[in-house]
Amino acid sequence: MICGCSRTLQGMHIYKLRGAGKSCHGNTTGVIVAVHHKCLVCRGSFSRRLREDQELRRNVFKCLQQDTSGTVQRQLNRTPAMIGCSFVVHRKFFGEIGLLDPGMDVYGGENIELGIKVWLCGGSMEVLPCSRVAHIERKKKPYNNNIGFYTKRNALRVAEVWMDDYKSHVYIAWNLPLENPGIDIGDVSERKALRKSLKCKNFQWYLDHVYPEMRRYNNTVAYGELRNNKAKDVCLDQGPQENHTAILYPCHGWGPQLARYTKEGFLHLGALGTTTLLPDTRCLVDNVKSRFPQLLDCEKVKSSLHKRWNFIQNGAILNKGTGRCLEVENRGMAGIDLILRSCTGQRWTIKNFIK
Structure with a gap:
């Protein structure tokens, strides 16, 4: 040792x-x-x-x-x-x-x-x-x-x-x-x-x-990389933090791609927070106005439904407030975008489920 x-x-x-x-x-x-x-x-x-x-x-x-x-x-x-x-x-x-x-x-x-x-x-x-x-x-x-x-x-x-x-x-x-x-x-x-x-x-x-400041994540249902059936080589990623927008990025499974789905229907993205004295991982939000999913401090989002999602393994990720789905849009040579739109049947899988 x-x-x-x-x-x-x-x-x-x-x-x-x-x-x-x-x-x-x-x-x-x-x-x-x-x-x-x-x-x-x-x-x-x-x-x-x-x-x-x-x-x-x-x-x-x-x-x-x-x-x-x-x-x-x-x-x-x-x-x-x-x-x-x-x-x-x-x-x-x-x-x-x-x-x-x-x-x-x-x-x-x-x-x-x-x-x-x-x-x-x-x-x-x-x-x-x-x-x-x-x-x-x-x-x-x-x-x-x-x-x-x-x-x-x-x-x-x-x-x-x-x-x-x-x-x-x-x-x-x-x-x-x-x-x-x-x-x-x-x-x-x-x-x-x-x-x-x-x-x-x-x-x-x-x-x-002794350590009441430690963040607790017992509400986690599933975690790991999130992949879409239409673009399996890229994963959901937090992207540049200053942009406050989730993106798609080649899968590597490190902190920026650590998705965490909770019992409340929140979809967090990023490395786990350590203590309540520091910011927690942000969560995915459909703010209605944008076609791109926002990544915001969950506690500061006033609308409860706009930060809650319906998701089952190998199923759609659907926002409870707007009814829009998280999907990928292939723009050919211009690349692949992560967008919010009416559901077209795309499916998502996450690496780990807690039984």
Whole structure:
């Protein structure tokens, strides 16, 4: 198992240990300060080029000590998880909760697993702002040529053990089917047994008491790329965000083409939002005036019916407010348009349905 390559500067440990010493079940981490791998600049804290090693130590230490306002903070702040694997924890408690998951492979996921596990199993996780960790990240991670695969694998492992009814969020985010995702996450029976023996709380408690800002997508019925039977090589795509108009684009299955159909009949398009503090994915709207489908903030659309759609697998996508269908129009050499018009029998299929 490999965590981020970090170096904690001397003199920073004392605050971390004092904070962690307040409770045997506390897990304390410092603030990670990113350092550019070429010019060794502390992002957001220090802005000139550092050349000699002695100068590097002196100036990086300076930017680690102070926040952006120039003051040092010593108050512990609760956090649902942590960045990387630089933390202080009581050894006995760490052992009782199973250390880090030995089933994680190559890179990613262990910090999220630890954060969720600590909270659900009787502990707490806190950040001590005056403890700073400089992180010089390599331009290219040397562990494996396919880091993305292992990031997905480890995320699914966390979801299966700890996230209960919310595990679907991870599958949706990665555009993977809930059944047979094609990724072997290894045996998780021991981790599930550990959770049961520790009598840990459920993930709903974590959302209610630790991370209420996390967006919840349990209303999802179907997700993935949306394809039309008249143009199977292109998919529904959010297009340039500033245009606020959905388009058709060659299929690649990444974030801009992640469609999500909900129980309420909303059709969202784009990568999942993370917290309620940031904008959510926009939804498809028929505003009556335009022949092109609009992509807008669902909560700001006043007409409920104009943002609701009837859709079944291999069927039409029909707007409940206008009766118009989402269809493709082939203009020959001029390309293919995504339009709204009277239904002509075109059919749409989406990659994944939740049973």
